[in-house]
Amino acid sequence: MKTYLVGGAVRDRLLGLAPGDRDFVVVGATPEAMEAAGFRPVGRDFPVFLHPDTGEEHALARTERKSGRGYRGFVVHADPAVTLEQDLERRDFTINAIAEDADGNLVDPFGGVSDLEARVLRHVGPAFVEDPLRVLRAARFMARFAPLGFRVAGETQALMRGMAAGGELADLVPERVWQELSRALASARPSAFLHTLHEAGALDAVLPEVAALYGVPQRAEYHPEIDTGIHTGMVCDMAATLAPGDAVVGFAAMTHDLGKALTPPAEWPKHIGHEQRGVAPLRALCERLKVPSAHRELAVLACREHLNVHRLFEVRDRTVHTLLERCDAFRKPARIALLATVCEADKRGRLGLADVPYPQGPELLRLLDAARAVQARDVLREGMTGPAIGEALARARIAAIGRARSEPVT
Numbered sequence: 001m002k003t004y005l006v007g008g009a010v011r012d013r014l015l016g017l018a019p020g021d022r023d024f025v026v027v028g029a030t031p032e033a034m035e036a037a038g039f040r041p042v043g044r045d046f047p048v049f050l051h052p053d054t055g056e057e058h059a060l061a062r063t064e065r066k067s068g069r070g071y072r073g074f075v076v077h078a079d080p081a082v083t084l085e086q087d088l089e090r091r092d093f094t095i096n097a098i099a100e101d102a103d104g105n106l107v108d109p110f111g112g113v114s115d116l117e118a119r120v121l122r123h124v125g126p127a128f129v130e131d132p133l134r135v136l137r138a139a140r141f142m143a144r145f146a147p148l149g150f151r152v153a154g155e156t157q158a159l160m161r162g163m164a165a166g167g168e169l170a171d172l173v174p175e176r177v178w179q180e181l182s183r184a185l186a187s188a189r190p191s192a193f194l195h196t197l198h199e200a201g202a203l204d205a206v207l208p209e210v211a212a213l214y215g216v217p218q219r220a221e222y223h224p225e226i227d228t229g230i231h232t233g234m235v236c237d238m239a240a241t242l243a244p245g246d247a248v249v250g251f252a253a254m255t256h257d258l259g260k261a262l263t264p265p266a267e268w269p270k271h272i273g274h275e276q277r278g279v280a281p282l283r284a285l286c287e288r289l290k291v292p293s294a295h296r297e298l299a300v301l302a303c304r305e306h307l308n309v310h311r312l313f314e315v316r317d318r319t320v321h322t323l324l325e326r327c328d329a330f331r332k333p334a335r336i337a338l339l340a341t342v343c344e345a346d347k348r349g350r351l352g353l354a355d356v357p358y359p360q361g362p363e364l365l366r367l368l369d370a371a372r373a374v375q376a377r378d379v380l381r382e383g384m385t386g387p388a389i390g391e392a393l394a395r396a397r398i399a400a401i402g403r404a405r406s407e408p409v410t
């Protein structure tokens with residue numbers, strides 16, 4: 001029995017990146033031999049064991065066959081006769097199919113090292129088409145590796161297009177789609193995830209609300225990039241710069257303009273009312289993919305309020321107060337900083353405008369602080385009832401916002 005390190009840990013080390021989880025493959029072993037050596041079995045579907053000391057995953061070398069659609073009909077076959085090469089052959093990309101033995105020797109039958117050097121994401125073999133999740137994995141790896149200069153190989157793109165056209169992506173379960181999407185949104189270049197799927201004709205199957213933004217024009221004086229799909233990707237990338245690794249901010253960035261896909265084309269390139277129009281498709285997307293509530297709540301706020309935040313210096317004190325109330329900011333102040341970040345990403349996620357200042361962000365936080373400093377006990381008078389307290393509190397907070405706005409910013 002021989003153990004090899006495989007997958008992401010080998011790939012990331014060769015790229016000079018800090019490796020994440022280590023996965024191992026064990027050749028020439030039986031489940032009984034693994035358990036006798038102290039390994040603990042996990043799950044029933046795959047022959048995977050946890051190391052008794054490190055807890056790291058050790059999988060028996062295996063082959064896979066598939067007869068059904070989507071995830072149906074996968075037959076996993078693991079016995080001591082399965083070779084390392086056979087195990088590597090069923091993996092998705094050549095850069096993920098490099099193994100390393102305990103002495104540091106690489107086993108690389110599919111040219112993964114040269115693809116790493118050439119910055120190419122290439123499928124290992126024809127079995128690639130058996131798992132539709134691999135289309136999403138390709139897009140997610142691009143979100144992570146595009147900044148290093150990676151591209152998808154032409155022949156892999158062709159397979160991805162065929163898989164999308166064959167309708168296989170419709171079979172993906174929402175949890176897997178969300179897992180890949182949220183990881184992509186937490187990567188350095190989420191736009192590469194969206195554009196890779198769009199180019200493969202696969203975005204429509206997983207994110208039709210976002211796919212519908214491509215080809216929708218916007219006013220060139222505000223949006224030199226014009227296309228709403230391109231703008232959306234740029235906003236996601238800017239969000240990844242402003243809040244690295246934060247998929248809550250990233251998801252709101254991706255969905256803030258969904259309403260623009262519903263503007264009647266006769267009104268293009270204007271999108272009056274797109275903030276309100278975007279809420280319904282956003283909620284539909286969240287329901288379908290079972291998006292966690294933290295992501296959904298910020299996204300709904302950003303969708304509805306982003307124009308109000310952009311116009312913060314023009315609107316009345318009362319409107320600022322209403323904005324804060326609609327965001328439930330007096331109970332949940334932390335979400336205002338996140339909202340401000342999404343709005344800043346929207347403003348700077350435009351062609352040639354990446355460096356424009358966004359003073360609305362700090363200003364919104366300053367006004368929130370001023371309004372929060374006023375408490376119910378400050379306005380309470382004898383004999384006041386509930387609604388009267390609420391009105392007095394609102395009036396006092398609006399006045400505090402007004403005073404803060406007239407003071408010089410320190």
Ligand SMILES: Nc1ncnc2c1ncn2[C@@H]1O[C@H](COP(=O)(O)OP(=O)(O)OP(=O)(O)O)[C@@H](O)[C@H]1O
Nearest residue numbers: 006007008009020023090091092096097131133134
């Ligand atoms: N759907 C799949 N199809 C084929 N091979 C897969 C698939 N999922 C995982 N693998 C293989 O298992 C390895 C470990 O998978 P995992 O999902 O942990 O990704 P990873 O490559 O380690 O990347 P990351 O660092 O992003 O987690 C991959 O490198 C790949 O070899």
